[in-house]
Amino acid sequence: MRFSCICACFLLTWFTQASLQSQQAAPAVLLRGDANGNGRLEIGDAQYLLDYFFSEGRPAICPPVTDINHNGRINITDAIFLLQALFVSNVLSIDPLEAGELAQCAEPLSIRRGAARFFQPDPLGNGMPFWTAERMSDLELEDLTAYLEFAANPALRSCGSRPEEVPRLLRGGRFQVVMHGVRGRVEHWSDGTIRIREFFYDGLGPRDVVVWLYNHDRNNFHAILDGFAVSEHLARSRPYLGENFELTLPGDVHSGRFNAVAIWCTSVQSTYARVILRAD
Numbered sequence: 001m002r003f004s005c006i007c008a009c010f011l012l013t014w015f016t017q018a019s020l021q022s023q024q025a026a027p028a029v030l031l032r033g034d035a036n037g038n039g040r041l042e043i044g045d046a047q048y049l050l051d052y053f054f055s056e057g058r059p060a061i062c063p064p065v066t067d068i069n070h071n072g073r074i075n076i077t078d079a080i081f082l083l084q085a086l087f088v089s090n091v092l093s094i095d096p097l098e099a100g101e102l103a104q105c106a107e108p109l110s111i112r113r114g115a116a117r118f119f120q121p122d123p124l125g126n127g128m129p130f131w132t133a134e135r136m137s138d139l140e141l142e143d144l145t146a147y148l149e150f151a152a153n154p155a156l157r158s159c160g161s162r163p164e165e166v167p168r169l170l171r172g173g174r175f176q177v178v179m180h181g182v183r184g185r186v187e188h189w190s191d192g193t194i195r196i197r198e199f200f201y202d203g204l205g206p207r208d209v210v211v212w213l214y215n216h217d218r219n220n221f222h223a224i225l226d227g228f229a230v231s232e233h234l235a236r237s238r239p240y241l242g243e244n245f246e247l248t249l250p251g252d253v254h255s256g257r258f259n260a261v262a263i264w265c266t267s268v269q270s271t272y273a274r275v276i277l278r279a280d
Contacts, residue, residue, distance in 0.1 A: 171278055201240040210231050227258070
């Protein structure tokens with residue numbers, strides 16, 4: 001993974017000046033991987049995505065576009081996958097967007113096209129508005145309407161407002177099993193959620209078994225006692241067999257307040273499983 005990151009950064013540094021394209025009007029058909037929205041798959045899309053991750057750049061049109069390796073997560077590996085598909089490997093291919101993903105992207109794409117149409121110079125050069133029914137197709141009128149409704153929203157045009165950001169995976173890891181067959185993957189996302197995937201647990205033990213966040217300290221065995229629960233009780237009469245669920249963190253909980261997640265029984269202070277979260 002580290003070697004891949006170094007290769008990606010090297011390629012981006014080498015080709016950036018020659019390959020980056022200015023963002024044009026949004027294409028009529030979206031492509032998975034076309035992060036900069038110019039209708040082509042190129043190294044500029046990887047640069048655009050890395051700028052978003054590390055330099056607070058603009059998000060892509062919609063999340064499915066940046067899920068380039070099509071694994072349900074959006075992180076630096078998507079940019080690396082794109083570079084490999086373009087320049088390194090002849091066996092990697094980028095999947096087309098599925099019907100549900102295209103539906104999710106339809107409204108933001110329409111707004112992007114409408115904005116491009118609104119600011120397009122008058123082809124006759126007389127300075128008069130040219131977005132009239134006689135001079136536009138039905139689709140162009142719909143796009144222009146979508147953009148104007150978007151621009152008229154006070155929350156969106158207030159100073160300092162930014163488009164809704166695509167959630168990013170901050171860190172994650174897999175449970176280390178202690179008892180009751182607990183296993184699965186834990187992910188901490190930038191939208192303030194903890195996502196637990198493929199969760200297994202026999203459901204047994206006292207009722208007060210919870211998802212527990214704490215700051216792990218290998219020199220302090222009792223550090224887990226200073227943690228806090230972020231879920232309802234998990235114990236139940238039937239087992240968890242590869243379930244996925246999402247937990248929303250309280251507003252005052254930031255990354256510095258925890259670096260580990262445990263399945264914890266509060267009544268007997270017993271750990272069923274734990275994971276130290278690390279950046280992917």
